[in-house]
Amino acid sequence: MTDIAESMDxxxxxxxxxxxxxxxxYPPTEEMLNEPVDPDLQKAQEARLRAVWAEPPGWRYWSAVNNSEVGAWYSLTAFAFMLCAGVLALLMRVQLAVPENDFLPADTFNQFFTMHGSAMMFLFAVPMFEAISILLLPAFLGARDMPFPRLSAYGYWAFLIGGIFVLSSILFGVAPNSGWFMYPPLATEAEGPGSDIWLLGLSFIEVASxxxxxxxxxxxxxxxxxxxxxxxxxxxAWYVLVVGGMILFAFPPLIAGDFLFEMQRSFDWPFFDPERGGDPMLWQHLFWIFGHPEVYIIFLPSIAIAAMVIPTAARxxxxxxxxxxxxxxxxxxxSFGLWVHHMxxxxxxxxxxxxxxxxxxxxxxxTGIQLFAFVATLIVGRVRMIQPMLWIAGAVAIFTAGGLTGIMVALAPFDWQVHDTYFIVAHLHYTLFGGMIFPIIGGVYYFYPFFAKKKMSDRLGRISFWLTFTGFNICFLPMHLTGLKGMPRRVFTYPGDIGWDWLNLISTVGAFVTAAGILVFAWDLLRPKRDQDLTERNPWGGGTLEWAHDVPDPGWxxxxxxxxxxxxxxxxxxxxxxxxxxxRFYIPDAPEGLRETVVTSAVDAVPQHVARITGPAWCTIWAAVFTGGAFIFPTFHMYPPAIICGILAVAAVIYWLWTSTALVPEAPMKDAxxxxxxxxxxxxxRAPGWWGVFITMLGxxxxxxxxxxxxxxxxxxRPDFPPEGAVHASPLWTALAAALLFGSWAATRAARGINRGGNPRTAQILLIAAPLLAIAGGTALVLAVWVPGLAPSSHVYPAMMWALVVWTCAHVAAGVVMQGYCLAGTIFGKLTPRYDADLWNTTLFWHFLVVSCLITAAMIGILPRML
Amino acid sequence: MQFDRRSSLWHMIAAPIAWSLHFCVVYGWTASVCARGWDAGTARLGIAIATGLAIAFIAAIGWHAWKQWDYLDDFDYEHDGPSVEDRREFLGHAGWLLALVSLIGVLFNASPALFISSCV
Known part of the structure; x- marks a missing residue:
């Protein structure tokens, strides 16, 4: 028998x-694993676990935060948004079926293609990855739940509110209409709230992502x-890790771009206006630094499903x-080195x-290597053509065709010929259907017995597959030719005498066949299955942990x-x-009546900690509602209610953290x-919360x-950045701001060490000083650009300096709230020398913050004088 | 976080990080040179230097990863056991493969400078 100390790094x-x-x-020996458990004890343990993990009864069901509930709501919501976006596509195909059609007016058509693209990307493809991962990942990893269940729930409610807000704008005829990538100046100059709805609604959803x-x-x-x-x-899990990392580096540039864009829309700061030194190309760069990795963010987790299905099919x-x-x-x-191929x-x-x-x-x-690895597995295995495998095979075929046209359009001279034509529409739909829709539907068929404990119909699945597969190819294969014949994207109609009409008619027919296939799938997914028997435990004969699930679902x-x-x-x-x-494994019981899971080390998975997980709550919904208000009211230039919502959202989050995270435990150690x-x-x-802060701050x-x-x-x-004779930020105030913010960071860091050393009184004094220094520093930073009179709407140079200051001050405000939270923790006994996770996390936040404060100071105080 | 190379994910992804840095440097340098209207030869010289450095760094990473994998010692390839050795060799093997693909990426990215001699 080995002591765990020998396994630890x-x-x-x-x-x-x-x-x-x-x-x-640790590790446990065979004898320990074979030790029988008394049947009475086993029953008692099961009853306790069942009680702890029970879903809330009645209408309280909606306060659930368990990954199985949130994951299911999330997936169904994303699927519903997908159907809506699909209806828009069908209406557009009707309009394009014949030349000179007047089924849809031009502006409505513009709104439809903008919303089709935006909804498919932001309301379906990316959220679907998150939804499926939330639903399945804990089972793949033999964990009881995700590490932060309330965060999943918050993300879901934010997604639901934001999604409904953005999508419903189409019903009022005020939807964004400048294309899903919102290029300025078209989008910045667009009348009505459409562009704002896109920017604020989707920023809100990006935060959830x-x-x-x-x-x-x-x-x-x-x-x-x-x-x-x-x-x-x-x-x-490998794919989730990679895609999670990609989201952290891909979405923030878009959020930064949205921030600049909205500043231009709301306050006329000229970031994208060439007359005042701006440049619309910056938006294109920021958008596509997000937009291209986004394609792989969608593709990788879907192909990851194939990586789970294929070994089972190949046995x-x-x-x-x-x-x-x-x-x-x-x-x-x-995938981060590709963005300019859209430009x-x-x-x-x-x-x-x-x-x-x-x-x-x-x-x-x-990309090719993984497809070859899949094919190799199928060649050397003993393949059973289970129904999900059909969808995976279709996916590989379609994705490969899309990949081949991808190689063509990656060559600049070829791209110059087909840019913004239907060839691109065909290419991107081949990659997205093959890389996302088909594997996801295959995955739903494959995992349905796991999460619903029933089976979907094999026969309906096959009908749906062949309809979707043939319909898809009838719709999109001719589009390559339509594009080569010169038909541009995003035109609401076309003349009848240039050879595009029959191709478009075929595509429209194909679109409806595809829709029929998707509808068959939707029916199979949603049809009532009350009378149907429960599934057997491992219907496909898989080897991974999710098939160790219990039927029926005990909730734990x-x-x-x-x-x-x-x-x-x-x-x-x-x-x-x-x-x-x-x-006979770890934490088989819940004697304290708390939800728990085991936390292990990052590389070798040596047990480190029994983490207490949060349970059902309403505060996450309130937090999401008020966060929604803070994003949605500014769309209509209603700033006071937005500010009130922002404050209430922060209050809801603080309540949630205070009442349920990093609680002082009843005993420091427990028998696992x-x-x-x-x-x-x-x-x-060692704490999951610390990792959460670390990863958030990377993003x-x-x-x-x-x-x-x-x-x-x-x-x-730009030759005029900064312009001749421009006013620069005050060096004195900038230096003072840097010094004060540095002092605030130092006080926070010192408080952590001193508190740990057993001197909470001194730590409290430091935690009173730290936010005061931070507030003074933030004020000095604003004065640095205010006092010399940098006018942000006059030119992009002062606007950019202001943008850096506003961004940094918003983060300083968050830092102050966190310092205050820790101070309150030390006063009310939630944060002690021994139990100090909040202070560790606050310090980590401040490590990142002090670096960005010093960079901001250098960017506004030193750099412009050097350029 | 762990920085011992035998158990570190950061070492495994060091080569693709080098690829990213090379990519950013080469792109940023070329954009600056061309925007300022300097000679494209300056851009190409900078690209050559950056590429040389990146190749040297990736080669070093790849060599360490190869030694960590230690293939010729026991011809282990799958690394699907529960031991420390499996994990160490797996990280070496994956790191080596990533070094290879990063090297190809760097060579690909440098190749336009061989063929294109102007900014226009």
Whole structure:
């Protein structure tokens, strides 16, 4: 028997004080795992777990935060939005069926294609990834739930409110109408609230996406079961990790772009107006730095489903696990080097175009590798053509066709010919249907018995597949030719004598056949199945942990957190299900009546901590409603209610954190089973919350970096940045701001150490000083641009300086709230020398904040004088 | 967070990070040179230097990863066991493959400078 100390990384072990050090035996021996559990005890344990994890009764059901409920709502909502966006597509196809048609007026058509693209991307494709991951990931990882269930719920309600707001604008005829990428000046000059609805509504949803990314990354890194080292992770988890990372670097540039865009729309700060030194190209860069990785953010998690289905269909482990990891990680990186291939016709230097063309070709290598690994698995396996496999096969065929046209349009000279024609429409639908729709539907068929405990119809599935597959090709294959014949995108009608009419008619027919296929699927998904028998436990014969689920669903996620030694535990680990069902693994009981899961180390999955997880709550819904108000009221230039909503949203979040996170536990350690004693409270890098802050701040830093990029962009692209004789920020006030904010950071950091050292009184004094210094520093920063009189609407240079100041001050305000929260914690006994997770997290936030404060000071105080 | 290379994810992704930095430097440098109206030869020289540095760095990362994988020692390829050795060799193997793909990426990205001799 081995002591857990021997499994711990020496560096990490040295950093842990003795009191919270995990104690006991790890890994468990065979004898320990074979030890029978008394049947009465087993029943009592099950009853306690069932009570703790029960979903709230009656109307309180909607306060649930459990991943199985939130994941199901999330997926169904995204699917509903997809159907709406699909209806818009059908209406557009009706309009285009014959030349000179007057079914839809031009402006309505503009609104429809804008909303079709925006809804499919922001309300369906990305949220669907988050939804499915929230639904499935804990089961893949043998965890009871996600690390932050209330955050998932908050993300869901924010998504629902934002989605309904954006989508319903079409019913009032005020939807955005400038295309899903909202290019200025068309979108900045557009009349009516359409552009604002797009900007604010979707920014709100992007925030929800980033919340989900944080949750999923922490889930993969910290909530794997003991023994599941990084080389044993299910491939889906690898993809989630990669895609979560991509969201952190792809969405923030768009949020930064939205911020600049909205400042121009609302306050006339001329970021994209060339007459006052602005440049519309900056929006294109920021949009596509988001927009191209976005395609892979959609594609990778869907193909990850294929990576789960294929081994089951082939009845053998995946071939080339390492190669698929390479492919996922490699694609994640390379996909950031492609964005300018959407901008080949904007007149950038040909040398620059060459880089993006080359990177667009290079990304084919990792993308191709994973498809070959799938094919290889099927070749060497003993394939059963289970119904989901049909969808995966269709996906691979369609995606490959889309990939081939992708190689064509990655070549700048070819792209100049087909840019903005129907060839592009065909290409992108081939990649998205093949890379997203087909694998997702295959995944729904495959995982339905897991999350619904019933089966969908094999026969309807096949009908739906063949309708969708043929309909899709009838619709989109001719579009390649339509595009080559010169038909531009986004035209609401066309003349009848130039050879486009019959191609369009065929496409319209195909669109309706596709829609019929999707409807069959929708019916199969939603039809009542009350009379149908429950599914058997492992209907496809899979080897991964989700098929260890209980039928019917007892609500607890997993009976005990298992000990894992294989990539396919159900195939390879002897007596696995029996051990799981009798509660011989970790935390088989809930004696304290609390929801719990096991937190393990990032690489080797050594148990570190028993985390207490939050349960049902209304405060998350209130937080989402008020956050929604804060984003939605400004659309109609109603600022006072927006500010009130913002304050209430912050209040709801503080209530939620105060009442349910980092609570002082009833005992510092608890018996986790199998001879292991684990701490119930940890702080710093061992705590999931710390990782949550770390990952959020990585994303936040990317947004800040995008603003800094903006400054350098104007400097390279514009001769008048900064303009001759421009007023600069006051050096004195800037230096003072930097010093005060640095002082605030230092006080926070010192408070953490001093509090830990057992001197909470001194820490309290520091925590009173820190926010005062921060407020003074933020004020000095505003005065630095205010006193010399930088007028943001006069030119892009002062506007950019103001943008940096506004951004930084908003973060300083958040930092002040966090310092105040910690101060209150020390006063009311929630934060003690021993239980100090909040202070660790606040300090981590301030590490990031002080860097961005100093950069802002340098950008406004020093840099312009050097340029 | 752990920085021991045998158990570190950061080492595994060091090569693609080098690719990203190379990409940003090359793109930013070319954009600045061309926007200022300087000679494209200056841009190409900078690209050559950045590419040389990136290749050297990626080669070093790849060599360490190869040694960590230690393929020729025991011909382990799948790394699907629960031991420390499996994890160490897996991270080496994946790091090596990523170094390879990053190297190809860097060479691809530098290649336009071989063929295109002007900003226009």
């Amino acid at each position: 020496p560096g990490v072990a040295a950093a842990i004080d003795d009191e919270t050090r995990p104690r006991g035996i 980033i919340a989900a990314a944080v949750e999923l990354i922490v889930g993969v890194v910290k909530c794997r079961p003991p023994g599941m080292r990084i080389n044993l992770m299910p491939l889906y 053998r482990p995946i071939v080339g696990y390492n190669w698929i990891v390479l492919s996922a990680v490699g694609t994640g990186f390379l 080949f016709t904007t007149g950038l230097p040909s040398l620059s175009l060459g880089f993006f063309s080359a990177a667009s070709e290079a990304v084919v290598i990792p 996620g997993v009976r005990g957190v298992p000990y894992i030694t294989s990539r396919y535990p159900l195939w390879d680990q002897p007596n696995f299900l029996e051990r799981l069902d009798t509660g 089973g199998l001879g292991l004693t684990l701490p119930t409270y940890v702080s710093g890098p 936040d830093s990317t947004a800040f970096a995008s603003l800094v990029f903006g400054v350098f962009f104007y400097w390279t692209a």
